[in-house]
Amino acid sequence: MFQSFSAKVLEVRDLTPKEKLFTLRFVDPHINESFSYKPGQFVMVDLRGFGEFPISICSTPTRKGYIQLCVRRAGRLTKYMHELREGDIIGIRGPYGNGFPMEIMEGNKLLLVSGGLGMAPLRSVLWYALDSGKYAEVRLFYGTRSYEDILFRDEIFNLLQHGQYMNCYVKLSYEIDSPYFSQLENNCPQSVCKGLVTDLFEGEKLDAENSYAIICGPPVMYKFVVKELLNRNFHPGRIYMTLERRMRCGVGKCGHCIVGTSNSIKYVCKDGPVFTYWDVLSTRGLI
Amino acid sequence: MRTLGVFELTGCGGCALNIIFLYNKLFDVIQLYKIKEFHMASSYREEGSLDVALVSGSVSTQRDLEILRRARENSRFLIAIGTCATHGNMQSSLEGSMEEKLERIYGTRDNYMGALNSKPIVEYVKVDFAIPGCPYDKDELYQALILLAKGVEPVYKDYPVCVECKLNEYECVLVKRGIPCLGPLTVGGCNAICLRSGIGCIGCRGPLPKGVNPAGEARILKELGYDDEYIRNKYKTFSGGGLKW
Amino acid sequence: MRYSKLPKENFEAFFKSLEKWGAVYGPVKRGRIYSFEKIKDPNEMSLNYTRTMIPPKKFFVKPRERILRLKDGEWVEECDEEKKVIFGVHSCDINALLILDKVYLSYPEDPLYKRRRENSLIIGISCMPDELCFCKSLGTDFAMHGFDLFLHELPDGWLVRTGSVKGHEIIWRSRELLQEPNEADLENFRKFEDRRIKSFKKELDAQGIADLFDLAYNSDVWKKYEELCLGCGNCNMVCPTCRCYEVCDLWTSPYEAERVRRYDSCFMETHGLVAGGHNFRATRLDRFRNRYYCKSYFDPQAGFNCVGCGRCDEFCPAGIEHVKVLYEIARGRSYNVPILQRKSA
Numbered sequence: 001m002f003q004s005f006s007a008k009v010l011e012v013r014d015l016t017p018k019e020k021l022f023t024l025r026f027v028d029p030h031i032n033e034s035f036s037y038k039p040g041q042f043v044m045v046d047l048r049g050f051g052e053f054p055i056s057i058c059s060t061p062t063r064k065g066y067i068q069l070c071v072r073r074a075g076r077l078t079k080y081m082h083e084l085r086e087g088d089i090i091g092i093r094g095p096y097g098n099g100f101p102m103e104i105m106e107g108n109k110l111l112l113v114s115g116g117l118g119m120a121p122l123r124s125v126l127w128y129a130l131d132s133g134k135y136a137e138v139r140l141f142y143g144t145r146s147y148e149d150i151l152f153r154d155e156i157f158n159l160l161q162h163g164q165y166m167n168c169y170v171k172l173s174y175e176i177d178s179p180y181f182s183q184l185e186n187n188c189p190q191s192v193c194k195g196l197v198t199d200l201f202e203g204e205k206l207d208a209e210n211s212y213a214i215i216c217g218p219p220v221m222y223k224f225v226v227k228e229l230l231n232r233n234f235h236p237g238r239i240y241m242t243l244e245r246r247m248r249c250g251v252g253k254c255g256h257c258i259v260g261t262s263n264s265i266k267y268v269c270k271d272g273p274v275f276t277y278w279d280v281l282s283t284r285g286l287i
Numbered sequence: 288m289r290t291l292g293v294f295e296l297t298g299c300g301g302c303a304l305n306i307i308f309l310y311n312k313l314f315d316v317i318q319l320y321k322i323k324e325f326h327m328a329s330s331y332r333e334e335g336s337l338d339v340a341l342v343s344g345s346v347s348t349q350r351d352l353e354i355l356r357r358a359r360e361n362s363r364f365l366i367a368i369g370t371c372a373t374h375g376n377m378q379s380s381l382e383g384s385m386e387e388k389l390e391r392i393y394g395t396r397d398n399y400m401g402a403l404n405s406k407p408i409v410e411y412v413k414v415d416f417a418i419p420g421c422p423y424d425k426d427e428l429y430q431a432l433i434l435l436a437k438g439v440e441p442v443y444k445d446y447p448v449c450v451e452c453k454l455n456e457y458e459c460v461l462v463k464r465g466i467p468c469l470g471p472l473t474v475g476g477c478n479a480i481c482l483r484s485g486i487g488c489i490g491c492r493g494p495l496p497k498g499v500n501p502a503g504e505a506r507i508l509k510e511l512g513y514d515d516e517y518i519r520n521k522y523k524t525f526s527g528g529g530l531k532w
Numbered sequence: 533m534r535y536s537k538l539p540k541e542n543f544e545a546f547f548k549s550l551e552k553w554g555a556v557y558g559p560v561k562r563g564r565i566y567s568f569e570k571i572k573d574p575n576e577m578s579l580n581y582t583r584t585m586i587p588p589k590k591f592f593v594k595p596r597e598r599i600l601r602l603k604d605g606e607w608v609e610e611c612d613e614e615k616k617v618i619f620g621v622h623s624c625d626i627n628a629l630l631i632l633d634k635v636y637l638s639y640p641e642d643p644l645y646k647r648r649r650e651n652s653l654i655i656g657i658s659c660m661p662d663e664l665c666f667c668k669s670l671g672t673d674f675a676m677h678g679f680d681l682f683l684h685e686l687p688d689g690w691l692v693r694t695g696s697v698k699g700h701e702i703i704w705r706s707r708e709l710l711q712e713p714n715e716a717d718l719e720n721f722r723k724f725e726d727r728r729i730k731s732f733k734k735e736l737d738a739q740g741i742a743d744l745f746d747l748a749y750n751s752d753v754w755k756k757y758e759e760l761c762l763g764c765g766n767c768n769m770v771c772p773t774c775r776c777y778e779v780c781d782l783w784t785s786p787y788e789a790e791r792v793r794r795y796d797s798c799f800m801e802t803h804g805l806v807a808g809g810h811n812f813r814a815t816r817l818d819r820f821r822n823r824y825y826c827k828s829y830f831d832p833q834a835g836f837n838c839v840g841c842g843r844c845d846e847f848c849p850a851g852i853e854h855v856k857v858l859y860e861i862a863r864g865r866s867y868n869v870p871i872l873q874r875k876s877a
Binding site: 001002003004006046048049050051052053072074075078089091117218219244245246248249251252253254255256258259260261262263264265284285 | 830
């Protein structure tokens with residue numbers, strides 16, 4: 001429960017000025033082989049001697065042999081993590097949490113709605129869905145602040161321009177102008193707009209009956225996106241969202257992620273981090 | 288090897304002495320740091336830039352200010368150590384203008400020594416980390432220095448003295464003996480050392496930055512029969528005016 | 533259940549015999565509080581204690597403990613193997629340990645908690661409620677299981693209930709010190725229980741309170757308590773069912789570190805803070821409410837997360853009374869709260 005497995009940093013890639021992508025492989029080949037996870041699950045990164053922090057896995061289990069974590073430089077530990085180089089060893093505990101019910105959603109259309117760093121866990125869903133080919137359609141609405149802030153820019157732009165061949169449709173909203181956006185808007189006027197992620201719903205015909213929506217973004221975003229989805233007749237049981245809390249253990253012991261009231265208490269780490277809108281309705285304080 | 292400097296402004300000197308009192312752990316520190324300046328330990332001094340500067344004492348004279356500015360300019364990471372540096376301590380709890388104070392003590396309003404109204408160093412320069420306490424806890428400094436040498440920022444204590452008091456199973460003097468105790472308002476990290484001896488917390492580490500309830504504590508102290516003036520004085524002794532209701 | 537009688541004159545010999553099973557800890561008076569401490573002589577104990585400040589959970593999850601030690605870049609797990617007999621535990625605390633078991637022994641098990649639980653004997657003792665106890669209202673005033681032996685006070689000794697195989701073993705080995713209880717002993721046991729049941733001064737009508745309480749999420753009464761509460765976390769630290777812990781790494785030399793966990797409190801400002809600066813429980817009101825909702829969470833299988841021990845009332849500097857808060861919130865009315873009488877220095 002406390003022990004972490006040693007993992008070697010295979011690659012460190014700058015995604016934005018604030019975020020880096022770490023590709024890791026477990027030192028023990030046996031663990032590397034047996035480590036399996038679901039999109040939406042998270043791990044505890046153990047910087048031995050300095051502390052631990054929870055982070056969602058942003059690679060897909062369909063691509064084996066490594067895991068990837070997208071880390072924003074936000075606090076003392078992530079600052080240190082950003083100094084790591086290829087070959088360095090860190091500890092990983094996990095995977096924890098329920099993850100997205102990918103099997104239940106099979107055969108349906110997926111609508112991924114992400115804002116900012118929320119793209120990281122959704123990238124796992126995105127590639128899982130595209131790699132497995134078991135989903136009727138994948139639609140991604142991605143709200144970003146500026147051009148520099150876009151995570152996985154190459155992948156996103158590629159899918160935005162050519163995704164239709166894989167039944168993948170990407171739409172992007174931005175807040176700060178950039179010549180790149182203007183150019184993109186000229187090429188694909190349907191897919192790019194200035195505004196918030198909720199503006200991407202405008203004029204969009206969504207097949208609520210046969211779709212599942214998956215939301216991840218900053219805490220303020222959820223209520224607005226859920227409202228859009230409910231307006232478009234999305235069933236609360238078909239709206240999934242992944243949440244974050246200050247987790248210390250990841251396994252429902254340390255108490256930091258307890259949310260709720262006298263008749264419904266949830267541990268975000270073990271009952272979540274993926275919840276449906278039903279959960280939100282029955283457990284106060286979840287979003 | 289990193290470089291370290293220790294700077295002393297106006298204070299009792301205890302906070303600099305506390306570094307020497309790390310005893311054998313001081314050898315751990317000098318394994319990681321070359322000490323370029325530490326007046327209390329040695330007259331040896333080397334100019335140049337520092338990775339870490341430790342500054343104790345409050346700014347009370349023009350000389351203090353010059354030392355502080357030099358420490359800041361030459362260091363990449365500056366730690367305020369002790370309540371004088373972080374909150375101003377008792378010397379800055381004195382209210383009134385410099386002239387009035389001079390007149391009261393020396394009978395003249397002339398400021399020959401260029402004395403300044405005592406203030407914590409945080410009022411003059413940007414401080415990267417602060418370890419309050421009168422004196423601060425040695426291990427907290429030790430942890431900070433080791434972490435910095437390894438490239439990680441140290442951690443602030445985010446809980447009141449009450450938490451450590453309970454962890455040590457000390458008798459709660461406020462509840463059980465009606466002794467005025469500022470434990471609920473004061474930043475922990477001292478391991479509730481006063482409570483070990485059954486003395487109420489005097490608040491030497493200053494108030495928690497967020498979430499404290501000085502009005503609530505004042506209400507309790509009044510219940511115990513202490514008047515507004517007593518409470519106000521108790522609050523302002525170390526807090527640099529941070530506790531009001 | 534098997535019952536035996538321990539006559540008063542055999543108590544000391546019986547107590548001594550427990551040392552075979554491990555180091556014996558019992559309630560001791562220290563200043564104006566009680567504490568579970570190592571006992572050499574049974575006369576050191578105050579067996580008529582009200583409640584210890586720190587509950588017996590301290591033996592299983594220590595207030596501050598090393599969980600890992602860093603050696604050559606790898607964590608090493610360690611656990612103390614001391615066998616313990618915890619003597620004189622009240623029913624509420626036994627029930628509280630059962631609540632903790634559900635957390636710490638559910639998958640994945642906490643290895644330290646599990647080993648310590650296995651290495652410990654729990655010997656319960658009957659008690660008389662004081663003005664703060666409300667365990668009867670929560671059904672935790674009597675322990676049905678969760679102990680090895682339970683001693684019920686009789687005028688001339690103790691009626692001993694056996695709650696586990698280990699308990700049977702102790703009774704078996706000390707059988708020459710024990711007797712079969714007779715009708716008079718059982719009558720005395722009944723009398724004690726009657727007297728105990730009638731002595732409760734505080735009551736909580738828990739019927740339906742889970743829903744009433746949930747409906748009062750936006751009650752104004754919370755605001756009143758936000759002003760009273762100091763946010764010091766004392767109630768959490770002394771609570772037998774609070775289990776939040778915080779973890780930090782400390783260096784013991786430039787090359788060796790240890791990972792330490794300590795009790796944490798949901799009243800701390802940083803308890804709900806996440807990377808990026810968002811705080812899910814930013815105000816004292818949020819945090820106060822969170823504690824009450826967590827304590828009063830009604831688990832259909834096990835009841836409340838609170839056992840009615842009265843510790844949070846006794847050690848709250850602001851004199852906030854748990855039951856009173858529950859009533860006021862659920863009924864949506866504000867009462868004038870008198871501060872508990874404190875002794876002056």
